[in-house]
Amino acid sequence: MHQIGIKPPRILVVDDDSIVIKILHEVLKGIGAIQFAMNAEQAFRVINTSRPDIILLDMELPDSSGLDICLRLKQSPETTNIPILFITGIKDDNFEEIVFDAGAADYITKPFNPKVVAARVRTHLGYHKAISLLDEKAHTDFLTGLGNRRLFNDRLNDILHHAKSLNNTVSVIMADIDEFKKYNDHFGHMLGDECIRKVAYTIAESFSAPDMVCARYGGEEFAIILPNKDHRQTEPMIEAMMQSIRELNLMHAPEAAHSTITVSIGYSSISYACVNELYELDDWVIVKVADLALYEAKRLGRDRYTY
């Protein structure tokens, strides 16, 4: 039914009525891969393990109201974009309004016409796919496939605003290729791009833990976020990354001070407890401090890190 290599959309149906579940299964089985939940607890388990592309949500459930589930999903950055389609026996104009205010994408009353449900699910899956694609493109660096500066900023905001424990520390690393203008001038822009890609992959390999964020911040400059890492934990990782880049053994331009490609690094660590005092003029001080440290590393002769 589905083409090889194309993932079917994931549909989650949350309803405590087994007859409704049976009917919806018949209606939706040609549209995507369907999972069911009969209460809120089951629903969140499915949502957390296999992020659905759409949720059909009943209003009255044994352990929660559909409205509460909807509000909770809309509050979290990870689930806020999942379209929610209410299917409910409640026929009340005010109620419809409340549901849309809570962030629902659509509202269907029981008894429903199965073909209309299928049509609306297809429509919302189409919107969701378009939005996800746009979101991905807007946050990806075209040259390297790493995150771009927008992704870096969005994730840093999320991480600093939603810090789990105020006792922890977050670190930010800025890395810049040394004397890259000379490389470009000598080898040309195409090989310059190739070099940027190789450095980018090495950085991504060096900081590959799922909670870490690697982004291309600008031309030949990269930014990395290490949530829950203080400066003592960060330093050995920086050293290992710099060594991996040296070991790429990419010959530099003859005019450059080093014979192979190297990077300079500035980094900065702050405790989550003082995050709010460290935001000024629409920018996080942690980034400014890492950037200043990077300039210092350049000034001191490049191919080094400073804090």
Ligand code: GH3
């Ligand atoms: P420094 O050691 O002080 O960082 O010297 P630098 O020459 O690397 O620094 P500068 O910022 O003066 O130059 C960066 C150069 O990177 C400028 C530009 O030629 C090159 N560059 C920026 N973006 C790209 C890109 O996307 N592709 C290529 N090939 N080169 C780029």
Ligand code: MG
């Ligand atoms: Mg119910």
Ligand code: MG
């Ligand atoms: Mg975003």
Ligand code: MG
């Ligand atoms: Mg440079």
Ligand code: MG
């Ligand atoms: Mg630069």
